[in-house]
Amino acid sequence: MSVKGVGAGHAGDPSALRKLNVAAVLRLLYAAQASGAAGAGEVTAADRYTVTEIAQAVGISRPTAEDVVDALVEQGWLAAAAPRPATPGRRSAGRPARTIAFDSQAGCVVGVDLARHSVRALVADLAGRVIGRADYPVADGASAAERSAAARTAITEALRLADRDPAQILAAAAATVGIARADGQVVRSTIPQMEGHSIGELLGAFLPVPVRVANDMRAAVLAEYWAGAAAGCSSAVYLHVGRRIGSSYLIDGVSPLGHHGAAGEIPPESGRQLVDAYRKLVSFTGVGVDTLPRDEMLGIDPLTVFEAAQRGETDARRAVVDFADEFAAATEGLVITVDPEVVVVGGGVVVAGDIAADAIRSRLARVCMFEPRVVVSPLGESAAAMGAIRLALTDFEETLFSNPFARGRTAEEAG
């Protein structure tokens, strides 16, 4: 083992060249099939390459490309694809080339959303297509053990629906409320039962791979960037209004943690004001919230208010607009600081259509030097779980490109 100093960069013997070429071929074919993202049906025929095309695209000679492809087929990452249909206008003469594609079925990834009132698990193939999902409600007072048991059940069920074996899991990530440290331990959370517990450990013991843990709002904005309303917008702000109130942002495609992991969080003072506003909002559910203590009041789902607002009921509409305005006031500093291309509004409020987004838009118009687009999320309640899938895929990609000849990742390597 050579000691590689800081800033020494990568260097090496001729075998390093092979690693480079293998990674380049893998990147090409992986990008070709993953670009479709969540759009399942659209197999564009651009996901397969002939060996000659690979050689040209990567910039290596044909024999080398063949060698690399054979090794990767041997490993199971690449597979022979169906021959390309005779495209009109294209040369039809000559021996047909075999086509090679990244094998998106070579494994799967798991994404979990540990929310306050539910646990959601998604299973996706390596192209990011969701092939299994399960969703279980969780009681507000459930313990950390009960919650992780529910998560395990959800994962098992999602795997069953996806027709996959746990051994095929190549990466996993979990999204949850609160601030999680790098090792997965939850430091602060609106689920007090979870504080002090390590989600990474709770789920990691059950899965064959380490579990990456992230804040649910960060996961959601990543999902919106990947396959939602912020597609292609590397700078975005995500505002979540529903049973959970939260925010996050994306800069250059990543969601910065900040020094304490609290970047983009709604600050305590604004949070208290928002709780008051939330009380007014949910009072339209008909439940007598005025006397409820804070914690129980926050457990009430404002969905009926959003639905009423969408139906056009004036009072409900006003309540949604008022809350959205209050929420925009609490997060305008976030938007001004990030200067995003788009602001995505997600959570249960999306059932009210553009009502909340309009209110947020009009406030931002008053305070921003440049107004961002304000759009409603198409991902709904799955955003955080989808973000966990995206995080798991990123994890998988890293190990894939850096070490394509070690299937999976052992706990030892991850240490």
Place this chain on the structure above:
Amino acid sequence: MSVKGVGAGHAGDPSALRKLNVAAVLRLLYAAQASGAAGAGEVTAADRYTVTEIAQAVGISRPTAEDVVDALVEQGWLAAAAPRPATPGRRSAGRPARTIAFDSQAGCVVGVDLARHSVRALVADLAGRVIGRADYPVADGASAAERSAAARTAITEALRLADRDPAQILAAAAATVGIARADGQVVRSTIPQMEGHSIGELLGAFLPVPVRVANDMRAAVLAEYWAGAAAGCSSAVYLHVGRRIGSSYLIDGVSPLGHHGAAGEIPPESGRQLVDAYRKLVSFTGVGVDTLPRDEMLGIDPLTVFEAAQRGETDARRAVVDFADEFAAATEGLVITVDPEVVVVGGGVVVAGDIAADAIRSRLARVCMFEPRVVVSPLGESAAAMGAIRLALTDFEETLFSNPFARGRTAEEAG
């Protein structure tokens, strides 16, 4: 020319290996000498390596290291260094190895700060040590042509003091108020004469290298990170209080632009409130500001107020605290969003010591979930120009590591 597809990554023939090894050696030796940053005198003897040490650190064999080093000495990037002093405790036997170091005198970089009332030019060697500086006042109403002429004069003077030839300039950057596009054209500025002009073109025609243009606050926070109060803090917020009022932030060591280039700017509404507060502040200079129009009022230097506050004059002190509090209110959203490790207070207000920083600190304590450290900048008025130097060095490093065998950079390549 091979077409390298998106995500295809780098690949190549055996000569690619050489490039890799050359870049690795260069990185090692460059990092060794540049780590000292602005601390000029401290040559730590760790800036030079023997060939054997290079081979070990980079992870290549000795003959290869020797080959690479010879090629780089030939190119002029590396140079034989003074033999290492006989360190006690170290092996003193055997043939002494020649020591090699990055030649920080192989060229120089230029950094310019085009402020509203002054033009400042710095010249630094490739280790980032400032070896020449010049500073000229500029009239408030000066035209873009006059300002760029002043900049050229300042650069020429700084080069003369540094005893360097313009042909030795390997990279250059300019910092200025306002929002500059990627091509260097100023879109919005508090110097209306500069709007619509391209600083890159105005100075680039005069220099042998393209000029990178950046906002002065972004440059300043980079400088604080590089060689100031935010050293080692990759997430930081910079607040500037003086003749110029502004802010910026750093996340993971970079200052994000945002979609319109306005990320981290003080929003218009807060800006108007700050102008009122500024009027109160500078009224303590004794100048009758109450009747002055906005533009002329902003031209008044509040330095005398800061000095009076530092001397302990109660009214001046109160004025500084009041303004600092108002300023903190306008930028608290920035701090909350970034969740920085440190908030750096810079600009003329630093002569008042901790008075402003204390006021800012106490407000942040009320609104932040996690309080950052609040410290006063040691860079003073040079922060933006130092940041320009840092940007120029980054530019230089990119070309150096990607193409070490083409000295300098032609306009054609930069296109």
Place this chain on the structure above:
DNA sequence: ATGGTTATCCAAAAAAGTTTCATAATGGGC
């Protein structure tokens, strides 16, 4: 002055990639 120790230099071998050429497979033309 001399021996030990370390740096430097040189030659042969190994690894990976490229070029060149022969062979295989298919579709269209006669």
Place this chain on the structure above:
DNA sequence: GCCCATTATGAAACTTTTTTGGATAACCAT
């Protein structure tokens, strides 16, 4: 239905770069 043009595939010879191992050179300490 057969043949040929066309393109993919596969194997051999050559180039570049690195590594390994040994021979030589330079300096410090005795």
